[in-house]
Amino acid sequence: MESRIERIKKQLHNANYKLTPQREATVRVLLEHEEAHLSAEDVYLLVKEKAPEIGLATVYRTLELLTELKVVDKINFGDGVSRFDLRQEGAAHFHHHLVCIECGAVDEIQEDLLGDVEQIVEDRWNFQIKDHRLTFHGICWRCSGEAAEDAERT
Amino acid sequence: MESRIERIKKQLHNANYKLTPQREATVRVLLEHEEAHLSAEDVYLLVKEKAPEIGLATVYRTLELLTELKVVDKINFGDGVSRFDLRQEGAAHFHHHLVCIECGAVDEIQEDLLGDVEQIVEDRWNFQIKDHRLTFHGICWRCSGEAAEDAERT
DNA sequence: TTTTGTGCAAAGTATTTGCAGCGAA
DNA sequence: TTCGCTGCAAATACTTTGCACAAAA
Numbered sequence: 417m418e419s420r421i422e423r424i425k426k427q428l429h430n431a432n433y434k435l436t437p438q439r440e441a442t443v444r445v446l447l448e449h450e451e452a453h454l455s456a457e458d459v460y461l462l463v464k465e466k467a468p469e470i471g472l473a474t475v476y477r478t479l480e481l482l483t484e485l486k487v488v489d490k491i492n493f494g495d496g497v498s499r500f501d502l503r504q505e506g507a508a509h510f511h512h513h514l515v516c517i518e519c520g521a522v523d524e525i526q527e528d529l530l531g532d533v534e535q536i537v538e539d540r541w542n543f544q545i546k547d548h549r550l551t552f553h554g555i556c557w558r559c560s561g562e563a564a565e566d567a568e569r570t
Numbered sequence: 571m572e573s574r575i576e577r578i579k580k581q582l583h584n585a586n587y588k589l590t591p592q593r594e595a596t597v598r599v600l601l602e603h604e605e606a607h608l609s610a611e612d613v614y615l616l617v618k619e620k621a622p623e624i625g626l627a628t629v630y631r632t633l634e635l636l637t638e639l640k641v642v643d644k645i646n647f648g649d650g651v652s653r654f655d656l657r658q659e660g661a662a663h664f665h666h667h668l669v670c671i672e673c674g675a676v677d678e679i680q681e682d683l684l685g686d687v688e689q690i691v692e693d694r695w696n697f698q699i700k701d702h703r704l705t706f707h708g709i710c711w712r713c714s715g716e717a718a719e720d721a722e723r724t
Numbered sequence: 725t726t727t728t729g730t731g732c733a734a735a736g737t738a739t740t741t742g743c744a745g746c747g748a749a
Numbered sequence: 750t751t752c753g754c755t756g757c758a759a760a761t762a763c764t765t766t767g768c769a770c771a772a773a774a
Contacts, residue, residue, distance in 0.1 A: 542714070626739090
């Protein structure tokens with residue numbers, strides 16, 4: 417079977433771009449940290465471990481390119497930085513996120529929960545949906561578990 | 571009946587803050603541009619028309635304060651700036667947005683369409699939802715209308 | 725040789741912070 | 750007088766850009 421990186425290489429070629437060593441290193445970092453929601457700086461530091469000559473600007477340019485090709489999605493959780501998430505292969509839509517306001521953890525929901533809602537929006541607002549962003553802010557199971565334990569102790 | 575600005579004043583006082591002239595001017599600008607999704611810079615320029623002495627830093631500080639008090643919600647549509655939306659009084663949740671990728675218009679959906687989805691997330695992921703952000707990117711009715719007209723002409 | 729991609733440094737934006745002065749309590 | 754608030758300027762943080770050079774087609 418064809419590897420994920422091979423398929424990304426083809427996507428680049430189809431759009432007339434090359435998979436240069438720098439781009440490959442960047443993509444590999446993203447593949448190795450699938451659910452990490454890395455910022456450009458995070459990616460840069462990780463890529464630098466394997467390919468120390470790489471420049472930060474190249475990482476930014478690569479991430480921008482991958483965003484254009486919809487290999488990754490760019491997302492912003494409200495701290496000042498953009499984060500980059502690999503899109504699941506074949507996923508019609510970007511996945512959802514759960515951001516914990518206690519511990520800062522970000523969990524992913526791969527299932528598409530918006531089918532019905534999107535139908536309503538398309539019909540009622542006459543809006544052709546191409547993409548979406550859905551993020552819930554609240555308290556994750558780890559933190560509410562801890563709170564329960566704390567209560568028990570007292 | 572008590573005015574909206576009066577109620578905001580009370581909210582400030584309850585949290586031990588004053589409604590200074592600068593803060594009042596800022597709030598008034600927000601009230602007068604309810605659906606405009608203003609950036610801090612936008613607010614600053616509008617406030618300056620009424621109160622030219624005001625500084626940009628004060629606007630940033632005021633918007634931060636209002637965000638803390640949940641008078642406004644801070645949102646980011648993926649261009650590098652934060653935008654500030656007055657929260658509807660009594661609204662349990664932040665409203666949703668439709669961002670047009672053709673013309674850049676941002677429309678609001680005040681209805682809460684996420685009730686069922688939130689129930690699923692709370693149950694299935696054991697996550698206590700406190701707030702949400704939902705934005706659809708696509709083509710608005712104005713732009714798809716124009717496209718249809720363009721097609722007719724040819 | 726033409727084009728594409730890269731690293732570095734500089735430039736841009738957006739936002740935050742330090743600080744001296746001001747004004748209300 | 751005290752303390753919160755402000756304006757200004759400087760600092761910071763993130764991202765983009767210009768440019769000379771390198772690599773690939």
